Amino acid sequence: MTVSDQLKADKRSRIVEAAARVFASKGYAGAVVADIAIQAEIGKGTIYEYFDSKEDLFFAVFEWYLHRTGSAAMVSIGALGGSAAERLQALSASLMNLWDEIRDVFALVMEFWAASSSSQMRQRFKDAFRQGYDQYRALVASLIRDGMQRGEFRPDVDIESVAAALVGTWDALLLQAWFDSRFDPIAAANGFIDVVIQGMASTRQT
Amino acid sequence: MTVSDQLKADKRSRIVEAAARVFASKGYAGAVVADIAIQAEIGKGTIYEYFDSKEDLFFAVFEWYLHRTGSAAMVSIGALGGSAAERLQALSASLMNLWDEIRDVFALVMEFWAASSSSQMRQRFKDAFRQGYDQYRALVASLIRDGMQRGEFRPDVDIESVAAALVGTWDALLLQAWFDSRFDPIAAANGFIDVVIQGMASTRQT
Amino acid sequence: MTVSDQLKADKRSRIVEAAARVFASKGYAGAVVADIAIQAEIGKGTIYEYFDSKEDLFFAVFEWYLHRTGSAAMVSIGALGGSAAERLQALSASLMNLWDEIRDVFALVMEFWAASSSSQMRQRFKDAFRQGYDQYRALVASLIRDGMQRGEFRPDVDIESVAAALVGTWDALLLQAWFDSRFDPIAAANGFIDVVIQGMASTRQT
Amino acid sequence: MTVSDQLKADKRSRIVEAAARVFASKGYAGAVVADIAIQAEIGKGTIYEYFDSKEDLFFAVFEWYLHRTGSAAMVSIGALGGSAAERLQALSASLMNLWDEIRDVFALVMEFWAASSSSQMRQRFKDAFRQGYDQYRALVASLIRDGMQRGEFRPDVDIESVAAALVGTWDALLLQAWFDSRFDPIAAANGFIDVVIQGMASTRQT
DNA sequence: TATGAATGAGTCTTCATTCAT
DNA sequence: CATGAATGAAGACTCATTCAT
Structure with a gap:
């Protein structure tokens, strides 16, 4: 059982990863299921043993991508000790450092964005994105709030706005x-985060 | 001649605007040329009198969109006097104010982004985007540089990074x-731009 | 207009007749739309200009068949003068005489029957059949009733039953x-209808 | 061995009966082998241990059906004494009485008919049907001939025609x-058989 | 013997594009 | 010029059948 489950999971991820490559290079609409099967080195029909439809597979790729990048980013945060400013810098740096790793599948992100507007899959993706951004903003906001409580940041900073903007900035630099x-993007993020931190800093900062 | 040219141009833009609506609601791949013709209230074949292909038409929509939003944004800048900070705030505000106007065609932007990854039209769009971002960043950079020269902003600010990040932020807030x-997005941009300005400000700012 | 309408109708019936041939020889499920297009000497896509789906086309063939056979049969009835018995014989004969004409598309009838059970198109066909049989039985019943009123047939004959049975018999002989x-089938129908007429005849018949 | 043979036969008929249900509700083409396996509560592959192909299984269902209905009908005949007329009436009644029992698998009959036209299985079914009808007609014919010899029926009745027609009528009423x-159908058959008997009766019948 | 995961041949259907009118 | 009927390439998906376990 466990063995076969393992096999099944393996094959499933083989398909998802093959699909990620194909979707990334051809786009959702341009991708051909048969090509994905070839990439995954399986029969065309097998894909439909694991996914109900091309759309379903695409969504699975989306989840795979979220997991892949999400976990990478989250890790770097939990581990941190220092000041809020340092932690923000670290977060910024670790997100940007994903770039090299992500580069070749970044096209996927744009496909996901686009998918959230093509009426077909719209809501599914839109909801996921909203939720994702909510979490992201909340994370950054809590970091800032923390810094504010420690006295690092001025109390009149508009936390929500800064959090939303920073999250957006990272996206947009990529x-x-x-x-x-x-x-x-790494350099740009570094240069910028310093300005933002400076801008939030209590007056007595040098 | 001029009259007929005028007619021709009119019909062309009727098509482009109809296409914009359809592409925005269905996505590039999901849009059907016949639907666009119906929206434009012309015959399906007529579209091919004005555009070589669906792709071509899509690119025309892209140009139409750039023009539409670009001009709206640029206008607000040229007109401005005041301090660099004020001008940055004004720019930020005017960009975000486009939101209501853009909202219903914003899906197009994501389609354009996605188009820049689907190998078919890739380069065409990618080049246009690169160029667009270059100009945008240059504009913001010059604003900051100006503020630096006036002594409003500290000389150690990394101009290019801040410019790139700000441009990105606006995109991403939308x-x-x-x-x-x-x-x-308007509130977020307002709250954030203040922090950034503060972060760039010469030390003696209040 | 009229010319183009004419052309359109012509092409439509070209398709229907080609479809009838293919459905008759391969069955509904076995028929391939592409084959029908070849038979009709048109492009595969053209079929979908005239019919929404294979199923739709099949139903059109059904209607074509009903019209084709129905009209042939009805004609022979209206024209008749003689006694009720003679008219029944004539009806029987004319229905059976369709055989040679119908022979090569009779397989269609069985496909229609089958279609009335495969859940997909079930109701559509079932309704049409019910209605068709209703009309048929009513027709025969009125013929018998007429004979009864003329005193040709005994008053205790169960008109509805005989009508239903006769209609069925003709079907089943084919x-x-x-x-x-x-x-x-012609000989069988002739031999049988005489017995039935004899069976309904007023006692004083020779 | 005997035990295992028994088991094998049991499983075989489980499959056939499951197949009968599925074919009846979806039609031959619409039926999915996997569904049949589920209905039979066995693995999909197991079906192929007992049957060479879907078509083979369908033919087995055909035989199962013939056996099921045929035996039911035949039984009622052999048992009978009485006059030829009474025996015809009894046969008619017993065939029609099958209706309630058959109703939910009657769709199968139409599938069998249709199968006799789709080139694939054509001959196999067509032959079986021809043979079945031959036997049926012979049975009825012998009944009539018997009545003729007893003097119940007039000697000029066209036995073959009446036999064929009656057999057909029963089919068609269902x-x-x-x-x-x-x-x-029961009422219709009753009303009709009386007329037919009357029509064949020697003149001196009341 | 029983199973069900894997397979790929086969089909319907869509739609960008052409071209005769 | 404008049109829309005709086209066929292309692709998602289904499912009978096989075969390793």
């Missing part, structure tokens, strides 16, 4: 990197 | 608004 | 002819 | 009952 290979 | 109708 | 090419 | 649940 997007710019996607469009321009000469653009360095 | 994205979050797209996913969550309760999210207010 | 069915037997279908299974056995040596079986002569 | 068909009409299938299409219209309000139609009572």
Whole structure:
């Protein structure tokens, strides 16, 4: 049982990863299920043993992607000790450091975004994104709030706004990197996070 | 001639605007040329008198969109006097104020992003986006540089990074608004731009 | 307009007749839309300009068949003068005479019957059949009733039963002819209708 | 061995009966082998231990059906004494009385008929049907011939025609009952057989 | 012997594009 | 110029059948 379950799970992820590659390079609509099967080195029909439809598979890729990047990011946060500012910097850095790892599947993110607008899968993705952003913003907000309670940050900072904006900034820097290979999102994030921290800092900061 | 050219241009933009609506609601792949023709109240074949292909039409919609939003944004900048900080705030505000106007075609942006990854139209869109972001960043950078020269902003601010990040932030706040109708991008941008300005400000700012 | 409507109707019936041939020889499930297109000498996609689906086309064939046979049969009845017995004989004969004409599409009838049981198209066909049989039985019943009123037939004959049975008999004789090419439905119908008429006749018949 | 053979036969008929249900409700083409396996509460592969193909299984269902109904009908005949007329009436009644029992698998009959036209299984079914009808007609014919020899029926009755027609009528009355649940095949058969008997009767009948 | 995971041939259907009118 | 009927390439999906366990 366990063995076969293991096999099944293995094959499932083989398919998901193959699909991720194909969706990333051709887009959702451009991807051909048969190609995914070839990439996964299985029969075309087998895909339908694991997923109800192409759309379903795409959503599975979405979840795979969330898990993959989400866990990478989260790890770096829990581990941290220092000041709120340091932790923000660390978070920023670790997110941007994902870039190299993510680069070749970043196209997926745009496909996910697009999927949230094409009426077919709209709600499913839109809901997931909303929830994801909610969590993300909440995480950053709590980091800032923490810094505020420690006296690192000024009390009049609009926490929610800053959290939302920072989350967005990280997303968008990767997007710019996607469009321009000469653009360095890590450097940009570093330079920027310092300004933001400075902007939130209690007056007596140097 | 001029009259007929005028007619031609009119019909062309009728098609583009109809296409924008359809692409926005169905996505590029989901949009059906015949639907666009119906929306534009013309014959299906007529579209091919004005555009070589569906892809071509999509690119025309892209250009139409850039023009539409770009001009709206740019206007607000040129007109401005005041301090660099004020101008940044004004820029931020005017961009976010586009939201209500853009909302119903914002799905297009995600389609454009996605198009920049589907190998078919990839380069065309990718190039356009790179160029667009370059200009955008340059604009913001020049604003900051200006503020630096006036002594408003500290000289050690990493101009390019902040410019890139701000441009990204605005994009991404709209994205979050797209996913969550309760999210207010205007408020978030306002709260955030203040922090950023504060962060760049020469020490003696209050 | 009229010309193009004419063309359209022509093409539609070209398709229906091609479909009738293919459905008759392969059965509904075994028929391939592409084959029908080839038979009709049109492009595969063209079929979908005229019919929403294979099922729809099949139903159109059904209607075509009903019309084709129905009208042939009805004609022979209206024209008749003689006694009720003569008219029954004539009806019987004219129905059976359809056999040669119908023979090569009779397989269709069985497909229609089967369609009335496969849950997919069930109701549509079942309703049509019920209605068709209702009309048929009513027709025969009125013929018998007429004979009864003229005093040709005994008053204690169960009109509805005889009508239903006769209608069924004709159907079933063709069915037997279908299974056995040596079986002569015309002769059988002739021999039988005489017995039935005899059985309904007022006692003083010779 | 005997025990295992018994088991084997049991499982075989479990499959056949499950198949009968599924074929009856979905039609031959619409039936899915996997569904049959589920109905039979066995593994999908097991079916292929007992039957070479779906078609084979379908034919087995056909034989099962013939056996099931055939034996039921035949029984009632052999047992009879009485006059030829009485025996015809009894046969008619017993066939029609099968209706309630058959009703829910009657769809199968239409599938069998249809199968005799789809080129794939055509001959196999067609032959079986021809043979079945031959036997049936012979049975009825012998009944009539018997009555003729006893002097019950007139000598000029066309035995073969009446036999064929009667056999057909019974079939067709069930068909009409299938299409219209309000139609009572038993009543119709009763009313009709009397007329037919009357029609064959020697003149001196009351 | 029984099983069900794997397979790929086979089909319906869609839709961008063409072109005769 | 404008049109929309015709087209066929392309692709998601189904399912009978096989075969390793």
